[in-house]
Amino acid sequence: MPAATARSRTCTRCEQPKSPEEFYPYSHGWCCDCYRAKALDRYHRLKPAAKRREGKAQTRTEKPCSDCKKTKPIEDFARNRAHRDGRDNLCKPCQKTRRQARAAEARAEMAGCGR
Ligand SMILES: [Zn+2]
Ligand SMILES: [Zn+2]
Structure with missing residues (x-):
């Protein structure tokens, strides 16, 4: 049944089978949950660095x-x-x-x- 295989994809990150709608189009095979988690992670990591840079500019x-x-x-x-x-x-x-x-x-x- 080709239709059945087309209905589910395996996320390359969490390795969970998910329906194609749950995949982010540009996520390199990651599901939306994984992609969101990664984006959030990056956002949190970038924030303190930006703050540090601001502080340096203010002291000068x-x-x-x-x-x-x-x-x-x-x-x-x-x-x-x-x-x-x-x-x-x-x-x-x-x-x-x-x-x-x-x-x-x-x-x-x-x-x-x-x-
Ligand atoms: Zn995933
Ligand atoms: Zn000059």
């Missing part, structure tokens, strides 16, 4: 710019989530100078393309 009120080497208030650095302290390594004026330099470079490259 100033830092040295990696370009002009001057210590500046944290407000002078653009927000950047990629960095540990949540701010860029370059102060805003240096950031602007770099951006302009990069734009000039790009323009020069584009001018060279037409030849």
